[in-house]
């Protein structure tokens with residue numbers, strides 16, 4: 351099956367800071383992939399480059415063979431670590447905003463997800479707790495029809511009960527011909543849903559593999575492997 355994403359020898363420098371160094375990997379369809387790394391390891395930079403919001407200093411990124419650009423934007427749904435919604439909005443306004451902005455936004459799916467997430471259209475964005483706000487952002491991102499979903503730290507600052515609801519929603523509403531790349535450092539909570547993991551450390555890729563194979567090969571959970579790789583960070 352054709353790869354959704356190809357990343358070839360990509361590096362990114364912000365002035366003198368080397369944020370990402372010579373990363374290459376491909377992602378196929380139908381996978382949930384964990385992009386794992388400690389703070390500052392380059393996860394957000396990688397996601398922004400795939401989404402076309404940051405330019406690689408060198409290397410190539412292609413989505414279904416097309417270089418990242420206007421054409422690939424409709425294939426990618428990005429949930430940034432900072433919400434795109436405004437505080438004056440209600441949840442209903444946020445859905446309308448997305449629906450006006452993205453032709454592929456599926457309003458019916460968004461309403462089903464809201465129900466699952468225990469959010470209602472009349473809720474004010476300003477009054478949502480951190481966990482509820484993450485659930486709204488996830489609903490907005492996953493309600494687009496895309497080939498690749500990029501979720502940057504969807505569990506950041508969320509309590510364990512909300513985490514479970516977010517993970518269940520991911521599994522429940524995941525379209526199987528698409529792929530989801532999720533950045534996190536909360537590995538133990540989320541590893542059960544990963545098919546593959548990519549570990550980045552100081553901007554370099556230190557591991558990429560199928561989770562079952564890595565577990566067999568190392569005799570360790572992804573959380574244990576992650577702790578080993580990042581022991582001195």
Ligand SMILES: Nc1ncnc2c1ncn2[C@@H]1O[C@H](COP(=O)(O)OP(=O)(O)OP(=O)(O)O)[C@@H](O)[C@H]1O
Nearest residue numbers: 364367368369387388389390391392393394395396
């Ligand atoms: N706009 C920027 N200008 C300068 N340096 C930046 C910029 N954005 C990121 N960096 C630096 O690049 C490195 C990688 O940052 P990045 O945000 O990609 O990491 P991350 O793994 O997503 O971190 P976190 O888990 O803390 O969000 C860090 O050292 C960061 O300080």
